[in-house]
Amino acid sequence: MPRREVYYRAMKNFLAVFNAFPSILQAVQAVELAIPASKSGQQKINLVLGAAATAWEFSQAQQQFSKSDTLSAIQAMANLAVAGLNATGVFKTAAPVSSK
Numbered sequence: 001m002p003r004r005e006v007y008y009r010a011m012k013n014f015l016a017v018f019n020a021f022p023s024i025l026q027a028v029q030a031v032e033l034a035i036p037a038s039k040s041g042q043q044k045i046n047l048v049l050g051a052a053a054t055a056w057e058f059s060q061a062q063q064q065f066s067k068s069d070t071l072s073a074i075q076a077m078a079n080l081a082v083a084g085l086n087a088t089g090v091f092k093t094a095a096p097v098s099s100k
Helices: 003-019 021-034 041-061 067-087
Strands: none
Touching: 003 021, 021 041, 041 067
C-alpha cells in the first residue's frame, strides 16, 4: 500500500475516534448520573465499553437494520445496562413478601 494511502487511512481513523469524544463524554456522564456510587468505577467503565462494543458489533452486521435487528441491539444494550446497574448496587432485589 502506498505511503500516502496509509497516512490517509490513519488520519481517517484518528478523526473518527477523535470526533467520537463528545459522544463518549456524554455516555460517561450518563453512567455517572445513573450510578452515583463512587466505588464502582470499573463497572462504570465496563458499561460504557460494553455499550460501545455492542454498537460496533451491530454496525458491522449490515448497512440497514430490520426491526428484529434493532430490537436485538436494544435488548443487548438493556441487558448490559441492567447487569451494570445490578453490579453496582443501584438495583436492589426486593425481599420476599410474607403471606402470613
